Amino acid sequence: xxxxxxxxxxxxxxxxxxxxxxxxxxxxxxxxxxxxxxxxxxxxxxxxxxxxxxxxxxxxxxxxxxxxxxxxxxxxxxxxxxxxxxxxxxxxxxxxxxxxxxxxxxxxxxxxxxxxxxxxxxxxxxxxxxxxxxxxxxxxxxxxxxxxxxxxx
Numbered sequence: 001x002x003x004x005x006x007x008x009x010x011x012x013x014x015x016x017x018x019x020x021x022x023x024x025x026x027x028x029x030x031x032x033x034x035x036x037x038x039x040x041x042x043x044x045x046x047x048x049x050x051x052x053x054x055x056x057x058x059x060x061x062x063x064x065x066x067x068x069x070x071x072x073x074x075x076x077x078x079x080x081x082x083x084x085x086x087x088x089x090x091x092x093x094x095x096x097x098x099x100x101x102x103x104x105x106x107x108x109x110x111x112x113x114x115x116x117x118x119x120x121x122x123x124x125x126x127x128x129x130x131x132x133x134x135x136x137x138x139x140x141x142x143x144x145x146x147x148x149x150x151x152x153x
Contacts, residue, residue: 001086001088001089001090001091001147002088003085003086003087003088004043004070004085004086005070005071005072005073005074005083005084005085006043006045006066006068006069006070006071006083006084006085006086007034007068007069007071007074007077007078007081007082007083007084008027008034008043008066008067008068008069008081008082008084009023009026009027009066009067009068009080009081009082010023010064010065010066010067010082010084011023011064011065012062012063012064012065013062013063013064013065014059014060014061014062014063015058015059015060015061016059016060019065020044020065020067023065023066023067024044024067026067027067027068027081028067030078030080030081031069033078033081034069034071034078034081035071035075035076036071036072036073036075036076037069037070037071037072038069038070038071038072039069039070040132040133041069041070041130041131041132042067042068042069042130042131042135043066043067043068043069043070043086043128043129043130043131044065044066044067044128044129044131045065045066045068045084045086045126045127045128046063046064046065046066046126046127046128047063047064047065047066047126048061048063048124048127049062049063050124052124053122053124054111054122054124057111066084066128068084071083086125086126086128087125087126089123089125089149089151090120090123090149090150090151091147091148091149091150092110092114092115092118092120092147092148092150093145093146093147093148094106094110094114094145094146094148095143095144095145095146096129096143096144096145096146097142097143098140098142099138099139099140099142100138101138106146107146110146110148115148115150118150119152119153120150120151120152120153121150121151121152121153122148122149122150123149123150123151124149125149126149127146127147127148127149128147129144129145129146129147130144130145130147131144132144132145
């Protein structure tokens with residue numbers, strides 16, 4: 001995947017104190033202020049500490065969560081929003097179907113079943129979900145693409 005430029009909002013959090021809904025609410029009310037947007041997808045990005053390894057993930061693992069959109073450039077970033085670039089790299093892409101209550105099962109499949117038996121391992125770069133036309137917040141009919149950063153073992 002080539003690098004992607006993102007404008008949005010971010011928050012520090014952990015799964016035990018998940019503030020994703022709060023983050024998205026604060027971004028969505030101002031999303032139309034973002035200029036030079038590319039496409040109509042939204043990006044939900046998780047960024048972990050440089051020394052993080054996925055095998056150490058637990059409910060208290062802190063990370064930075066982003067809600068944003070892809071843009072052509074870092075010009076004209078609205079007040080109280082930020083610019084972030086997802087670096088280029090290799091990703092495995094999965095489709096999650098269903099609401100948020102089923103998301104844990106999707107992630108468990110990826111990290112407990114697919115990744116250990118593949119020729120790849122986790123690469124500590126931003127992990128993200130792309131919420132496109134088929135995304136329907138908390139609906140059983142919802143679909144989103146889950147992008148997992150990987151590298152050859």
